[in-house]
Amino acid sequence: xxxxxxxxxxxxxxxxxxxxxxxxxxxxxxxxxxxxxxxxxxxxxxxxxxxxxxxxxxxxxxxxxxxxxxxxxxxxxxxxxxxxxxxxxxxxxxxxxxxxxxxxxxxxxxxxxxxxxxxxxxxxxxxxxxxxxxxxxxxxxxxxxxxxxxxxxxxxxxxxxxxxxxxxxxxxxxxxxxxxxxxxxxxxxxxxxxxxxxxxxxxxxxxxxxxxxxxxxxxxxxxxxxxxxxxx
Numbered sequence: 284x285x286x287x288x289x290x291x292x293x294x295x296x297x298x299x300x301x302x303x304x305x306x307x308x309x310x311x312x313x314x315x316x317x318x319x320x321x322x323x324x325x326x327x328x329x330x331x332x333x334x335x336x337x338x339x340x341x342x343x344x345x346x347x348x349x350x351x352x353x354x355x356x357x358x359x360x361x362x363x364x365x366x367x368x369x370x371x372x373x374x375x376x377x378x379x380x381x382x383x384x385x386x387x388x389x390x391x392x393x394x395x396x397x398x399x400x401x402x403x404x405x406x407x408x409x410x411x412x413x414x415x416x417x418x419x420x421x422x423x424x425x426x427x428x429x430x431x432x433x434x435x436x437x438x439x440x441x442x443x444x445x446x447x448x449x450x451x452x453x454x455x456x457x458x459x460x461x462x463x464x465x466x467x468x469x470x471x472x473x474x475x476x477x478x479x480x481x482x483x484x485x486x487x488x489x490x491x492x493x494x495x496x497x498x499x500x501x502x503x504x505x506x507x508x509x510x511x512x513x514x515x
Contacts, residue, residue: 284312284313284314284316284348284349284450284451284483285310285311285312285335285346285347285348285349285451285483286310286311286312286345286346286347286348287308287309287310287311287334287335287344287345287346287347288309288344288345288346288347289307289308289309289343289344289345290305290307290308290309290310290331290334290341290343290344290346291303291305291306291307291308291341291342291343291344292304292305292327292330292334292339292341292342293342303506304327304330304506305327305330305331305334305341305506305507306505306506306507307344307506307507308327308331308344308506308507308508309508310331310335310501310508312451312483312485313483314450314481314483315477315478315480315481315482315483316477316483316484316498316499317473317474317477317483317484317486317496317497317498317499318483318484318485318486318497318498318499318500318501319485319486319487319488319493319494319495319496319497319499319500319501320485320486320487320488320500320501320502320503320508321487321488321489321490321491321494321500321501321502321503321511322502322503322504323504324489326503326504326506327503327506328455328487328503329455329487331487331503331508332453332455332485332487334346335451335453335485336370336374336376336453337353337354337359337366337369337370337374338370340354340357340358340359341354341357342357343357348369348373348450348451349373349450353366353369371396371399371400371447372400372447372449373447373449373450373451374449374450374451374452374453375443375444375445375446375447375449375451375452375453375482376444376452376453376454376455377437377440377441377444377452377453377454377455377457378440378454378455378456378457379455379456379457379459379460380460381428381436381437381439381440382440383428383436383439383440383443384428385427385428385429386427387427388424388425388426388427389415389420389423389424389425389426389427389428389431389435389439390408390411390412390415390424390425391408391411392428392439392443393411393414393415393439393442393443393446394407394408394410394411394446395407395443395446396443396446396447397410397411397446397447400447407446410446411424411442411446412424414442414445414446415438415439415442418438418441418442418472419438420435420438420439420442423435432465433460433461433465434461434465434468434469437457437458437461437465437469438469438472440457441457441469441472441473441476445476445480445482448480448482449482450482450483451482451483451484451485452473452482452483452484452485453484453485454473454484454485454486454487455487456487456488456489457469457473457486457488458470458488458490458493459489466490466493467493470486470488470493470496470497471496473486474496474497477498484497491511494511495511500512
């Protein structure tokens, strides 16, 4: 479903010094597979998610997604408009800070991706309500984000990420602001959804206990990925 080959990325620091973040990263992800990525702060985990989600441009390598070659010869094969459409239709994003729109209710936040894609609000809200009910939030759909707990807000963010039935969900430290109980509930929820909906998940986390709930755990170290527990 997703294949990344030899992905590299460097940033130029003040004084024109180059900092290499990704050094020939390779990753293959199957349909409905849940993979977690752990590693120290600054190791390149978020940078990798940005490359896979087409939010940033690699310096080199190839990205193949859902049967389509997206990146090669140091550039994307699609226009920025086409990449935005692909992200809306096929990729869901969940962040540590859920980024819910504060003036919109839970159901309105969740409906937004489908409304943007179709321009039809009523069916989008119907679908959003069904998703929220499936995540145990049927009694909270008309609440604003400020009226929800941290765990509830992240479930709303997951529902929003799933609105357009994406092939892939990218989650960056989604439990970073939650207590241990809610964190485990969140990871178990994502593991269940990956199997029920056949949606693939790549989840960046610092917690090795929760990382072990995935089908595979990978460690980002020295700009490369290797299986968790594998010796350098």
